[in-house]
Amino acid sequence: MKLHHLRDLLAVADHGSLRGAAREIGIAQPAMTRSIQELEKELGVALFERRSRGIVPTAIGEAFIRRARSVDNELVRARDEVAQLRGLTHGSVRVALSMVPHMALLPEVLRPFRQRFPDVRLDILDAVFPTVAAELQDGRIDCYIGPPPEQLPEGLIVEKLFDNTRVIVGRKGHPLAQAKSLSELAEAEWLTTSITAQAEHELGPLFAQHGLPPPTLVMQAHSALTLIVALLYSDLLSMLPTQWMRFPLTRDVLQAFDISEPLAAPPISIIQRAGLPLTPAAEHLCDLLRRAAAHMESGNLGEAVRLP
Incomplete structure (x- = not known):
């Protein structure tokens, strides 16, 4: 099995046709067909089957494609890591951040990261763990920063950055703004976020x-x-x-209700794959996030609470 076999496999999976994959790679279609046939012969199984609208992976093909994507992503990281260890500053870092690290941590890390790695492309997704778990596991994302899941999938490790709390929030001048307990908000209508798979799990308990x-x-x-x-x-x-009540874009237009009940929140953590090191650029970003979290816990929020 050669690297071009994996390249061609992923191209066919992405395009759903041999012709489209060959065009994308820049080779003749017969060469693409031969490459897939060689791979199937070596593995002893069919990886694709023909359908009316193209070709689709078989069940075994799906499993192998997931592994192939992981290998391909690691090869990209390996090239980036070698270049960065040589002192070069190109490559890419792809991370997923929930809303809290966006508001509380990212403002403090952007400038120092760009100063250290000016040519590294930073790709940031606004997401919570359930929506990016598969990409994290197969290596398409370097790491995730946000609330961890109740059950961490196999192959991932979690590092807590800080504990957190929540508040009840409404617009400035809300008619229920003087409420002092949840019972006084029983008749209110609620907006939930996507931190959990089912919205009622946030407020119901x-x-x-x-x-x-x-x-x-x-x-x-x-x-x-x-x-x-x-x-x-x-x-x-x-x-x-x-953190919503400290962020410059929201603190002056929203207000927190001073209710008596404590409102615990999930901790904010870094989640990454176990046993596979981050590239120097990705590790530097995580170090900056750790420092920003430490500053936040000590009460020194820095630029996280003011616009530049």
Whole structure:
């Protein structure tokens, strides 16, 4: 098995046709066909089957393609790592951040990272763990920073950066802004985020813990922009990490309700694959995130609480 076999395999999987894959790679279609046949002969199984709209992977093909993507991603990282160890500063780092590290940590790390690795392409996804777990496992993402899942998938490791708390948030001037307990918010309508697979898991257990009926969930937001717009232009409430009330773009237009019940939040952590080192650039980014988290916990928020 040669590297070009894996390259061709992934191209066919991505394009769904031998012709499209050959065009993408820049080789003749018969050469692409021969490459896939050689790989199937070596493995002793069919990796693709023909359908009316092209070719699709077999069940075994799907499994092998996942491994091949991981190998391909590691080869890219290996090249980046060698170049960076030689003192060069090119390559790429791809990470996923939930909303809290976007607000509390990213403002402190962008400038120093760019100063150290000015030619490294930084690719940042706005996401929570369930939406990027597969990409993290197969190496398409270097690491994830945000709330960890209840059950960590095999092959991943987690490193806690800091514990967190939440607050009830609504627009400035909200009619329920003077509420002092969850019971006074029982009739409110709620906006939830996408931190969990099921929206009711965010608020339902909290209300049940205090003997209250389930909250009325009317909207779920999958981005910070949706959350901001919905909160500003409605009377919806949401339970959000406390960093929302420190961030320059939201602290002056939203307000936290001073309710008596404690509102715990998941910790913010770094999750990456076990046994596989990050590239120097990716590791430097994680070091900067660790330092920013330490500054935040000590009360020295730096640029995370003010615009440049």
